[in-house]
Amino acid sequence: MPKNLLKVSGLTKYFPVKQGLFSKVSSQVQAVNNISFEIKSGETLGLVGESGCGKSTTGRLILRLLEPTAGKVFFEGQEIYSLSSGKFRSFRRNMQIIFQDPYASLNPRMKVEDIVGEGMLIHKLAANKKERRELVVKLLEKVGLKREHLNRYPHEFSGGQRQRIGIARALAVRPKFIVADEPISALDVSIQAQVLNLLMDLQDEFGLTYLFITHDLSVVEHISDRVAVMHLGQIVELAASESLYANPLHPYTQCLLSAIPVPDPDNQPQRIILSGEVPSPANPPTGCRFHTRCPKVMDICRRDEPAFREVGNDHFAACHLL
Ligand code: SF4
Numbered sequence: 435m436p437k438n439l440l441k442v443s444g445l446t447k448y449f450p451v452k453q454g455l456f457s458k459v460s461s462q463v464q465a466v467n468n469i470s471f472e473i474k475s476g477e478t479l480g481l482v483g484e485s486g487c488g489k490s491t492t493g494r495l496i497l498r499l500l501e502p503t504a505g506k507v508f509f510e511g512q513e514i515y516s517l518s519s520g521k522f523r524s525f526r527r528n529m530q531i532i533f534q535d536p537y538a539s540l541n542p543r544m545k546v547e548d549i550v551g552e553g554m555l556i557h558k559l560a561a562n563k564k565e566r567r568e569l570v571v572k573l574l575e576k577v578g579l580k581r582e583h584l585n586r587y588p589h590e591f592s593g594g595q596r597q598r599i600g601i602a603r604a605l606a607v608r609p610k611f612i613v614a615d616e617p618i619s620a621l622d623v624s625i626q627a628q629v630l631n632l633l634m635d636l637q638d639e640f641g642l643t644y645l646f647i648t649h650d651l652s653v654v655e656h657i658s659d660r661v662a663v664m665h666l667g668q669i670v671e672l673a674a675s676e677s678l679y680a681n682p683l684h685p686y687t688q689c690l691l692s693a694i695p696v697p698d699p700d701n702q703p704q705r706i707i708l709s710g711e712v713p714s715p716a717n718p719p720t721g722c723r724f725h726t727r728c729p730k731v732m733d734i735c736r737r738d739e740p741a742f743r744e745v746g747n748d749h750f751a752a753c754h755l756l
Contacts, residue, residue: 437474437475438472438473438474438475439473439474439475439476439509439510439610439611439643440472440473440496440507440508440509440611440643440645441472441506441507441508442469442470442471442472442492442496442505442506442507442508443470443505443506443507443508444468444469444470444504444505444506445466445468445469445470445492445495445496445502445504445505445506445507446464446466446467446468446469446502446503446504446505447465447466447488447491447495447500447502447503448462448463448464448465448503449462449463449465450462450463451463451716461716461717462716463714463715463716464666464667464715464716464718465488465491465667465715466488466491466492466495466502466667467488467666467667467668467718468504468505468668469492469505469664469667469668469669470669470742471662471669471672473611473643473645474643474659475610475641475643476637476641476642476643477643477644477659477660478637478643478644478645478646478654478657478658478659478660479644479645479646479658479659479660479661479662480646480647480648480653480654480657480658480660480661480662480675481493481645481646481647481648481661481662481664482647482648482649482650482651482654482661482662482663482664482690483649483663483664483665484649484665484712485649486712486715487664487665487666487667488664488666488667488668488715489647489649489664490615490616490647492647492664493531493613493615493645493647494613495507496529496613496645497526497529497530497531497613498514498515498522498526499531501515502515509525509528509529509611510528510610512525524557527553527557527607527608527609528609528610528611529609529610529611529612529613530604530605530607530609530611530612530613531604531612531613531614531615532597532600532601532604532612532613532614532615532617533600533615533617534615534616534617534619534620535620536588536593536596536597536599536600536620537588537589537593537596539600540588540596540599540600540603541588542587542588542589543587544587544588545584545585545586545587546570546574546579546583546584546585546586546587546588546599547567547570547584547585549588549599549603550570550573550574550599550602550603550606551566551567551569551570551606552603552606553603553606553607554566554569554570554606554607556607557607559606559607559608567584569606570584570602570606571584573602573605573606574602576602576605576636576639577598577599577601577602577605577632577636578598578628578632579595579598579599579602583595592625593620593621593622593625594621594622594625594628594629597617597618597620597621597629598629598632600617601617601629601632601633601636605636605640608640609642610641610642610643611642611643611644611645612642612643612644612645613644613645613647614633614644614645614646614647615647616647616648616649617629617633617646618630618648618653619648619649619650619653626653630653630656630657633657634657644657646658651663651687651690651691651694652694654675655675655679658675659674659675660672660673660674660675660678661673661675661678661679663678663684663686663687663690665686665723665724666712666713666715666718666723666724667715667718667723668723668742668752669742669750669752670684670686670687670724670742670751670752670753671683671684671686671687671749671750671751671752672749672750672751673746673748673749673750673751674748674749677746677747677748677749678749679691681746681749683745683746683749683751683753683756684751684752684753684756685706685724685728685729685730685753685755686724686728688706689706689708689729691703692704692705692706693705693706706729708727708729709727710726710727711726712727713726713727719736720736720737720739721734721735721736721737721738721739721740722735722736722738722739722740722752722753722754723739730755732754732755734754735754738754739752740752740753740754
């Protein structure tokens, strides 16, 4: 049984909303609300939900790009928020991120050699410039680029190639864990499968662990060992990939899955259309946060928040029906 690489406990992030002449805090956006999960060494956990549900904030909290309002993150047993910023800087080498928009995340004034080699320089992973260049070339080749790309700038590449540069940059410091934040959603459909396959090959070769964030449940089915479904700052279902796709238990997951087209239209499940507005995270509904849109809502749902608990073999969900 692989051991946990990462443990997230009660993680919460509220952003203050300021208003008026004196920027008085008028309310709080509850972006992430008391979530807990673990990621085993070598696995891919898919984190799925609609835009604005808090999944990217979760990724940034785990990398300590944001400080939490409450909660803890343990990486190989080390609680990361308690580390001084100096200690965390070297620790951070273990944890990298691949961004959604490969163009915006690459410095347009830097050549590929410097973009990919920067982390090696900071963490002193090469003895000299020549050695660093050879390490960069090796990485470029691993991600499907070439030595001749070393001296080019980001604007000289296609979207897919730029994402490959972003992946090489993340790998350059030999991390154990990568947050892939919507890494293929800005790419052409024809390129998406290539980048997904590349990420899976690199995982095998380097023994990487992924948190794969996406708004699209169909994307993570084949690459995730387990999938967590997030709604309005909370995880509402978490299970092994096969279990979640074959037997989704939470009404929200059922709804998301019903929207995925299947190859045989005769077997397409009936689409569940949600009515009502997506509630604001600044003013989430009482009880179950999904109750304003849930097709199976009951009286208790408006009043009591359902506990997130094990409802099947390693299958967790938060719903009064389960
Ligand atoms: Fe729907 Fe109630 Fe379950 Fe929430 S707790 S998902 S409102 S049935």
